[in-house]
Amino acid sequence: MASIDSTPILFSIPTPHLHSSNFWLPESPLFDPTTGLVHFPDIPSRLIYTFNPSSPSPATSICTPDYIGAIFLSQHPDVFLCAAQFGIATVNKTTGDLxxxxxxxxxxxxxxxxxNDAAVDCKGRIWVGVMTSFGLGPPQEEGAIMVFDPKTMGLKVVKEPVAVPNGIVFSGDNGWCYIADTRKGIIYRYSFDAEKGELGEEEEWVKIQEEKHGKGAPDGMAVDKEDNLWVAMFNGCRVLRLHGETGEVMGRVEIQGSRQVACPRFAGRSLVITTGALVHMDAKLREECEFAGDVFVVPDVGVEGREIYQARLG
Incomplete structure (x- = not known):
């Protein structure tokens, strides 16, 4: 078994693109190819930020009344669809109204x-991981993976119980779905019937091992056009690139100055990487990590991300 130290370092990022002591848990970046802008929620702060990954200009933000786990492009130009604190919602891009x-x-x-994390499939369904909220102690085995069907406007549980669901992504041909269970350190793989919106049998695809993958646990994920997965390693200071069929480590992106690596997302050929500053989980985090909670950008990783789908209503 190859060790993490023998894995190629694809990129090493010394400084963030966005730095703020006010960031707590930026999550699930969303790239809008029509504007070139990236949007992301900072979940505990109840803020949605917008920035240009190709520009040094500062981010702008809107405030929302509830936590937002992930946001999605929709058919309606004035709103995002989102996986919000209590359910699936629309959020006004200007006012933040839910x-x-x-x-x-x-x-x-x-x-x-x-x-928590969420994704949209090729039919506009929203797949969302739901977990114990903030301020209630460590996450319990009481969460679930759910899917919102725009045809029925209803939610269906597809996996439970789970404590920390993360990184829901689909392969480029929409034949596979990958879901990370951060607490168990496992990335699961399922065959995916896109027409029916159904998952097949669960396969323990990758079990994280420190010698092979380095420290940390799998968090958010992204898929490139070559069908390989880019996996954030929470408490691991890196993003791993895994072969989409074998799961073998192809390379790594080292994040300097931030430990709680939360989520990678493609913006064309750029890779946007959010990190956390959850000091209740790590009391020395701010002291030891200069860029805890910041947002990093690799300008060109040599491959584009897979297609970005719109979420749908009705």
């Missing part, structure tokens, strides 16, 4: 849960 269209859980459990 309008829920479906809830994950009924009242009672609803108040203790929140959205």
């Amino acid at each position: 309008n829920y269209v479906a809830y994950y859980y009924p009242p009672g459990k609803r108040e203790r849960m929140r959205a």
Whole structure:
């Protein structure tokens, strides 16, 4: 078994593109190819930021009333669709106003849960990981992977229970779905029926091992046009590039000055990487990591990301 030290370093990023002591958990960057802009929610801060990955200009932001786990392009130019704290919602791009269209859980459990990472498939369905919300102690095995179907406007549970669901992505041919369970350190793979929106049998595709993958656990993921996966290693200071069929490590992106690497996303041939500053999980994080919570950009990784789909309603 090859060790992480023998794996090629594809890029080493010394400084962030966006730096702020106000960042806590930037997540799930969204690239809009029509504008060239990237949008991302900072979940605990209830903010959605917008910036240009090709420009040094500062980010702008809007405030939302609830936590947002991930945002998506929609058919409506004035709103994003999003995986919000309590359910699937629209969010106004200018005002931040939220309008829920479906809830994950009924009242009672609803108040203790929140959205984490999420994705859109080729039919406009939203796949979302739901987990224990902030301020309630360590995440419990009470979360789920759910799918929102725009035809029925309803949510269906496809996997439960799970504590920290992450990194939901689909292969370029829409034949496979990959989901990371951060707490277990496992990336699962499922055959995917895009027409029906159904997952096949669960396969333990990659089990993270420190000698082979380095420190940390799998978090957010992205897929490139060669069908390889780019996997953020939370508490591991890196993003791994894994072969989309074998799961073998092809290379790594080293993030200097930030440990809680949360999510990579493609913006054309650029790779946008968000990181966390969750000091309740790591009391020395801000002291030891100068760029904790910051957003990094690799200008050109040599390959484009896979197609970005619009989320749909009705």
